[in-house]
Amino acid sequence: MKNTKYLFFTFLSFMIISCDVQKEKLVVEVYETSASGNNLQKLENFSADENQENTVKIKLFPKQKKQTITGFGGSFTESTAYLLNKLSKENRAKIIEAYFGESGAKYSLTRTHMNSCDFSLSQYSYAPVEDDKELKHFTIEEDKDDIIPMIKDAMKVSKDGFRILSSPWTASPWMKDNKKWVGGKLLPEYYDTWALFFSKYVTAYKNEGIDIWGFTVENEPLGNGNNWESMHYTPDEMTNFVQNHLGPKLEADYPNVKILGYDQNREHLKEWIDSQYATEATSKYFDGTAIHWYASTFHYYPEELQYAHKKAPNKYLIQSEACIDAEVPVWKDDAWYWKKEATDWGWDWAPEKDKHMHPKYAPVNRYARDIIGCLNNYVDGWIDWNMVLDTKGGPNWFKNWCIAPVIVNPETDEVYFTPLYYTLSHFSKFIRPEAKIIGLENSDKEIMVTAAENPDGTIAVVIFNEGENKKNIELSLNEKEINVNLNKQSIQTIIITN
Known part of the structure; x- marks a missing residue:
């Protein structure tokens, strides 16, 4: 009985720890122009599978300030x-x-x-x-x-x-x-x-x-x-x-x-x-x-x-x-x-x-x-x-x-x-005047990415997929992240508001 209780509390502790390390979701708006027909369309359904293979990882570093727009x-x-x-x-x-x-x-x-x-x-x-x-x-x-x-x-x-x-x-x-x-x-x-x-x-x-x-x-x-x-x-x-x-x-x-x-x-x-x-x-x-x-x-x-x-x-x-x-x-x-x-x-x-x-x-x-x-x-x-x-x-x-x-x-x-x-x-x-281009890491050379922090604190990330393959983007900022579907032959602007 003691062993059963021990295993139960061990499992419960593991679940609590696992929940703790899960990253908080970024709050974003996504706009897309694509060969499939979108023209600066605001996407309501853009979420991607977090466990998908070959996920493109894009990490943002807002403390790395570059030129002023x-x-x-x-x-x-x-x-x-x-x-x-x-x-x-x-x-x-x-x-x-x-x-x-x-x-x-x-x-x-x-x-x-x-x-x-x-x-x-x-x-x-x-x-x-x-x-x-x-x-x-x-x-x-x-x-x-x-x-x-x-x-x-x-x-x-x-x-x-x-x-x-x-x-x-x-x-x-x-x-x-x-x-x-x-x-x-x-x-x-x-x-x-x-x-x-x-x-x-x-x-x-x-x-x-x-x-x-x-x-x-x-x-x-x-x-x-x-x-x-x-x-x-x-x-x-x-x-x-x-x-x-x-x-x-x-x-x-x-x-x-x-x-x-x-x-x-x-x-x-x-x-x-x-x-x-x-x-x-x-x-x-x-x-x-x-x-x-x-x-x-x-x-x-x-x-x-x-x-x-x-x-x-x-x-x-x-x-x-x-x-x-x-x-x-x-x-x-x-x-x-x-x-x-x-x-x-x-x-x-x-x-x-x-x-x-x-x-x-x-x-x-x-x-x-x-x-x-x-x-x-x-x-x-x-x-x-x-x-x-x-x-x-x-x-x-x-x-x-x-x-x-x-x-x-x-x-x-x-x-x-x-x-x-x-x-x-x-x-x-x-990307508005006085915005600052910020640093980033992009794990996929097939796509191009830039990012800027606006004077109002929002961050605009522009991603361009020239290729014929759809991409799953994992975008992370500090301890928050979100997965976004990036269509083939498309441009997306992702606005991070939190």
């Missing part, structure tokens, strides 16, 4: 704003709410162009009068029909507001050595005039009730194949212009406006970083660096990104432009955006040595992979290109067709939110 968003181009003007008031409002409203993507970081670019209806400059060194005839009249009204409407629906980064594609042709819109360099005699141009732009937009957060010095200073508006700098030429002209001018007139250098593809990032941050004097006016993704359809250049961070850990590192280029949009066919059908400029035009960097790659995969790769390598902001394009991939005066997350047919007043819109929303809606 500046924001996510897209670009106000003349093409986008022009198309919104062609739609019904209802659809115009629907798109602006979808990008900037509380029910939408909540964009927090945006970009626009100074003077015209390829996604303009024509070529124009705010300084059209030749040899106007004092810019007495400076005017932003060209923007008042489309870009400025769109920005103002976005401001009305944005609860938290958003930052605007402005980029010139070229100075006025009369300021350049070749006197053309395309290519050429800024003549030294106009360096101060061009610096004044930036200051006058801030003033003109401020007079419209719009604050400019920052500038990139030049969109694609290495050029774009002599196709559309461009102006060339070497790294040292740009550093000289910022150090001795643009920096001092903005410091005097608008000291809080940021200056970002470079603004082109990541494979050349190191040489620009070395020039910008060579000395304390060269570094003084650079608040950070801007980059693009067009060097590859799949590679996000982690070594170059880490190099930039280590060289200037307290400076911004912002992805300022990305799109599925050299493609005409596919209309109302979500499945296409999940398939390896899309090419880019490099498929046809890259040098032979670089062809391997430009395979066909699924558009959704490209976005998700790049954003997570960037966030895990110290990028603090990520900006898409056009927010809206038409079914041809324009309008674009050069016929440089591209894809936007939202496609419209102004003739029929139809709107198509592609899976790219929902992919971007997984980040912009749930």
Whole structure:
């Protein structure tokens, strides 16, 4: 009898101990976009079997704080704003709410162009009068029909507001050595005039009730194949212009406006970083660096990104432009955006040595992979290109067709939110400005994961499964955990609220 009692109490003690060591459940919300049809769908039934084999273990370490997030968003181009003007008031409002409203993507970081670019209806400059060194005839009249009204409407629906980064594609042709819109360099005699141009732009937009957060010095200073508006700098030429002209001018007139250098593809990032941050004097006016993704359809250049961070850990590192280029949009066919059908400029035009960097790659995969790769390598902001394009991939005066997350047919007043819109929303809606990227461990190399702690204390975990196999995720934070089903070809944002 004594032995029976002993065994009973031993078993009871074991059960109590077992219950004690069971981890408490995390309280989470799960949102999914998938090839199977979910578009930022909040999942009500996401639990997975805790005892399933081959469970992917993701551990979060919120004490390991990394970069501070500046924001996510897209670009106000003349093409986008022009198309919104062609739609019904209802659809115009629907798109602006979808990008900037509380029910939408909540964009927090945006970009626009100074003077015209390829996604303009024509070529124009705010300084059209030749040899106007004092810019007495400076005017932003060209923007008042489309870009400025769109920005103002976005401001009305944005609860938290958003930052605007402005980029010139070229100075006025009369300021350049070749006197053309395309290519050429800024003549030294106009360096101060061009610096004044930036200051006058801030003033003109401020007079419209719009604050400019920052500038990139030049969109694609290495050029774009002599196709559309461009102006060339070497790294040292740009550093000289910022150090001795643009920096001092903005410091005097608008000291809080940021200056970002470079603004082109990541494979050349190191040489620009070395020039910008060579000395304390060269570094003084650079608040950070801007980059693009067009060097590859799949590679996000982690070594170059880490190099930039280590060289200037307290400076911004912002992805300022990305799109599925050299493609005409596919209309109302979500499945296409999940398939390896899309090419880019490099498929046809890259040098032979670089062809391997430009395979066909699924558009959704490209976005998700790049954003997570960037966030895990110290990028603090990520900006898409056009927010809206038409079914041809324009309008674009050069016929440089591209894809936007939202496609419209102004003739029929139809709107198509592609899976790219929902992919971007997984980040912009749930990872807010001033969030901190945090450390994590991921046991499965087939999936990509990033995580950020928001200012309100919530943690957003974004998981991307490019593969054809469903995954069981065991997500743990401190002494709490939860098991979540991750569908094949899917993106999930998991919001941890406790």
